[in-house]
Amino acid sequence: MDANATTPLLPEVFDAMRPFWIEHFGNASSIHRQGQHARAAVDHARESVASLLHCRPSEIVFTSGGTESDNLALFGVLQPFIASGEPAHLITASTEHHAVLHAAEALRDRGVEVTFLGCTPQGLIEPEMLRAALRPHTRLVSIMLANNETGVIQPVAELAAIAYEHGALFHTDAVQAAGKLPLDLSRSGELKNVDLLSISGHKMHAPQGTGVLFCRRSVRLAPMFFGGSHERQRRPGTENVPGIVALGRAAELAQSWLLADPAKEVSTPAIVPLLHAMGGSAGAPSVAPLSHAMGGSADASQLAALRDRLEAGILNVVEEAGVNGASLPRVSNTTNIYFDHLEAEALVIALDLKGLSVSGGSACQSGATEPSHVLTAMGLSPARSRASVRFSLSRLTTAEDVDRALEIVPAAVARLRTLSPAWRNTAEVLASG
Numbered sequence: 432m433d434a435n436a437t438t439p440l441l442p443e444v445f446d447a448m449r450p451f452w453i454e455h456f457g458n459a460s461s462i463h464r465q466g467q468h469a470r471a472a473v474d475h476a477r478e479s480v481a482s483l484l485h486c487r488p489s490e491i492v493f494t495s496g497g498t499e500s501d502n503l504a505l506f507g508v509l510q511p512f513i514a515s516g517e518p519a520h521l522i523t524a525s526t527e528h529h530a531v532l533h534a535a536e537a538l539r540d541r542g543v544e545v546t547f548l549g550c551t552p553q554g555l556i557e558p559e560m561l562r563a564a565l566r567p568h569t570r571l572v573s574i575m576l577a578n579n580e581t582g583v584i585q586p587v588a589e590l591a592a593i594a595y596e597h598g599a600l601f602h603t604d605a606v607q608a609a610g611k612l613p614l615d616l617s618r619s620g621e622l623k624n625v626d627l628l629s630i631s632g633h634k635m636h637a638p639q640g641t642g643v644l645f646c647r648r649s650v651r652l653a654p655m656f657f658g659g660s661h662e663r664q665r666r667p668g669t670e671n672v673p674g675i676v677a678l679g680r681a682a683e684l685a686q687s688w689l690l691a692d693p694a695k696e697v698s699t700p701a702i703v704p705l706l707h708a709m710g711g712s713a714g715a716p717s718v719a720p721l722s723h724a725m726g727g728s729a730d731a732s733q734l735a736a737l738r739d740r741l742e743a744g745i746l747n748v749v750e751e752a753g754v755n756g757a758s759l760p761r762v763s764n765t766t767n768i769y770f771d772h773l774e775a776e777a778l779v780i781a782l783d784l785k786g787l788s789v790s791g792g793s794a795c796q797s798g799a800t801e802p803s804h805v806l807t808a809m810g811l812s813p814a815r816s817r818a819s820v821r822f823s824l825s826r827l828t829t830a831e832d833v834d835r836a837l838e839i840v841p842a843a844v845a846r847l848r849t850l851s852p853a854w855r856n857t858a859e860v861l862a863s864g
């Protein structure tokens with residue numbers, strides 16, 4: 432249950448990419464038959480991704496992953512201002528992924544003014560905070576769509592509209608949203624004011640090292656690398672044809688999965704209300720019936736039901752535990768639970784020994800003992816941050832997987848807590864009260 436770290440390839444995705452390693456190995460820039468075959472496959476994949484995002488194929492830039500897409504968005508917009516010496520201001524948030532945070536810091540070192548917005552205790556970036564932070568020379572706002580640690584969804588449509596009114600561009604890191612939420616970048620769509628959007632292949636059942644930056648036609652993007660004229664001069668380098676083909680196939684499968692969701696038949700004016708309809712949980716979770724979800728989730732509402740079942744099953748039996756970001760809409764696969772009086776790291780290891788993979792903080796930080804920057808920004812104490820564990824399901828997670836986790840997790844928590852003097856005191860108080 433660590434799908435926010437990475438997901439396995441779907442068999443259909445592997446089958447689609449396999450011939451492009453050996454049989455159809457052409458360079459998509461070659462004019463001979465092998466090259467034309469590769470080019471056609473890349474074009475097809477571009478159309479598939481564009482269809483998932485409701486944008487033009489020419490607005491898709493293939494990259495090496497979410498990190499590159501985020502960096503290309505930020506540097507691609509701001510580098511020309513650095514070069515010309517014009518003042519530039521970037522607004523982002525302290526709850527962003529390091530791919531954005533560290534890129535923003537690197538831009539600050541090069542003379543860009545950067546504002547890192549704080550958030551509410553639930554992890555929300557309030558539109559008023561953004562409004563107050565705007566300056567005449569704000570060129571770019573970058574706020575993620577769904578948080579990788581908590582799953583909390585930001586009101587991106589509203590935030591992007593504020594940036595648009597001000598004349599600033601808007602980028603969103605949609606790495607943890609793509610394939611889980613409908614994303615509509617068309618001129619009449621909910622994300623119509625989003626100018627740049629990042630996707631990573633390996634979070635949606637395509638290979639690691641593949642990604643996309645959506646770049647709206649009107650945006651002038653400077654390349655980060657220099658070489659050939661691939662990707663319309665926005666990202667030079669011989670295309671990773673097998674990876675791109677796989678990403679295109681994964682996008683097609685994600686789209687079918689999203690369309691299978693009955694809640695999607697309802698008109699979808701905004702992501703946040705939609706998520707509530709899909710079961711993005713708010714308040715106390717409820718236990719959903721299992722019968723429809725015995726072989727992975729057929730749609731997003733089934734995935735949310737499994738996540739909610741896991742959450743409720745844990746919270747019903749484990750004391751002094753709760754969900755971080757519970758009262759906001761969240762992506763249907765993620766829950767971040769604190770278990771006071773234990774160290775998440777110890778729980779992650781104990782669960783791993785039982786065959787259950789979860790994550791404390793984000794995967795990129797594992798090994799580090801620093802509390803999560805996201806939970807810290809939400810105002811959690813260092814102890815509670817270090818006691819928080821992320822469970823992230825995928826479309827392949829089954830009801831049996833959830834049942835197994837419900838057998839393992841409460842027992843592991845109870846055992847680790849017996850080793851904690853702080854827990855023994857708390858347990859005595861709970862028992863006497």
Ligand code: PLP
Nearest residue numbers: 496497498528530579606607631
């Ligand atoms: N953005 C978010 C929200 C992520 O969760 C991740 C990866 O965990 C990334 C960016 C980086 O993506 P990649 O691993 O493809 O570089």
